[in-house]
Amino acid sequence: MPETQSVLEIRQAVRAWLGGYAPERAIAVALSGGPDSLALTAAAALEADSVDALIVDHQLQAGSARVAAEAAATALRLGCRSAHVLAVEVGTDGGLEAAARQARYAALDAARDGLPVLLGHTLDDQAETVLLGLARGSGGRSIQGMAVYAEPWGRPLLGVRRAVTRRFCADADLAPHEDPHNSAPEFARVRLRHEVLPLLEDVLGGGVGPALARTAEQLREDGAVLDELAKELLEAARSHRTEPVTSADEDTLAIEILATAPAALRRRAIRAWLLAGGAKALTDKHLRAVDALVTAWRGQGGVAVGGGSAGIRLVAGREHGRLAMHRR
Known part of the structure; x- marks a missing residue:
């Protein structure tokens, strides 16, 4: 592996993550074949003691099985x-993006065999996630972005720009797969990537991506407290x-x-x-x-x-000075 700036930057990011979260240095890596996950896999193979590559074939495009097989051979x-x-x-639940994400994470979780799974999300992905969360308007939690480690998912490259992973692949003579979905304008994240963020960079004079990533990190620290x-x-x-606890109100909350x-x-x-009571979404x-109600x-x-x-639906209500949850 050549010792170029891009290679060293990504290797150091992976090494730091392993030192902080996986001292046993045995991991799995989610490999799509794209430049981000390919650079991550190459660096992980150099820095970790053992790496299992997990390649998800969503079967949404013609030739996806071939792309997955080539990614496995490269790993x-x-x-x-x-x-x-x-x-x-x-x-189809929640649209194609959400459904694919749900299927992907479920498959990775089932196949990881107890190992943490490294994902190739970069600083640019973090910036896009913050903007999407901001548009939802559901509070600070939605713009905290992605965590460096939320068991079992690890993201060593959140401080690395997407351009660096591409340079890594070029320096290492690796040929990444270019997913057509990553340039399809019907996906909100794609338009953020190719239209909104470049416009913000132009209007605000640059530095928008790192600024959004820093904001996410600060909010995550505050949110933890x-x-x-x-x-x-x-x-x-x-x-x-x-009053004494009964079986009917074991997990109720005092309004007072x-x-x-x-x-x-x-x-x-x-x-x-x-x-904790089973609510979702x-x-x-x-x-x-x-x-x-309070x-x-x-x-x-x-x-x-x-x-x-x-x-059966979950219903939260107020009863005798307490919040209670029922299944009706």
């Missing part, structure tokens, strides 16, 4: 211990009781405790409580409606939230 040439092609069926305080609030609201807490902590505590509208109650009924199972 073995680079020194990976093994390379596995994972063929998946992509559904708030989440820990919210955890303490949640436990206090659970344990504060004026929640109502006196700052809004940022109260909503985080309620969100964690809802998720929570929106800001759901969260604020449940919060209103702070603006005028006798309104329960709030249905996403989750439950076929024929």
Whole structure:
């Protein structure tokens, strides 16, 4: 491997991640064949003791099986211990992008055999994620971006620009696969990449990508502190009781405790409580409606939230001075 600036930068990023999160130095890498994941796989094969390459074939394009097989062969040439092609069926829930992502992560999780999985997300991907979260308008959590490590997913390249991974591939004489979906304008992320971010760079004089990534990191640090305080609030609201516990209210929350807490902590505590109770796909509208049961109650009924199972929905309501969750 040539010791060019791009190669050294990516190797150092992978080495630092391994030192911080995988001291046993045994990992899996999600390899699509594109420049980001290809550069990551090559660097990981050099820096880790053992690397298993996991190649997901979404079966959405003609010739996808051939592309996956070529990526697997490349991984073995680079020194990976093994390379596995994972063929998946992509559904339709939430649109093509969301459905493909869900199928991909499920396949990677099933095949990783207990190892952390490295993903090739770069600083540019982080900037795009922050902008998408900002457009959703669902609070600081949505613009915290991606974590360097959220078990089992590792992202060593969040401080590396996309141009560096391309230069790595050129310097190492690697031929990455160019996915047509990465230039298809019907995908919001593609338009952000090719239209919105270049325009922002031009209007604001550059540095937008790194600035967005720094913002995400700062918000993630702040969010970690708030989440820990919210955890303490949640436990206090659970344990504060004026009557003996019965089987019907084992996981209810005292309105008295929640109502006196700052809004940022109260909503985080309620969100964690809802998720623990089986809620899924929570929106800001759901969260604020449940919060209103605490702070603006005028006798309104329960709030249905996403989750439950076929024929059953989750409903959060106020009963005898406590928040309770029922399946109806």
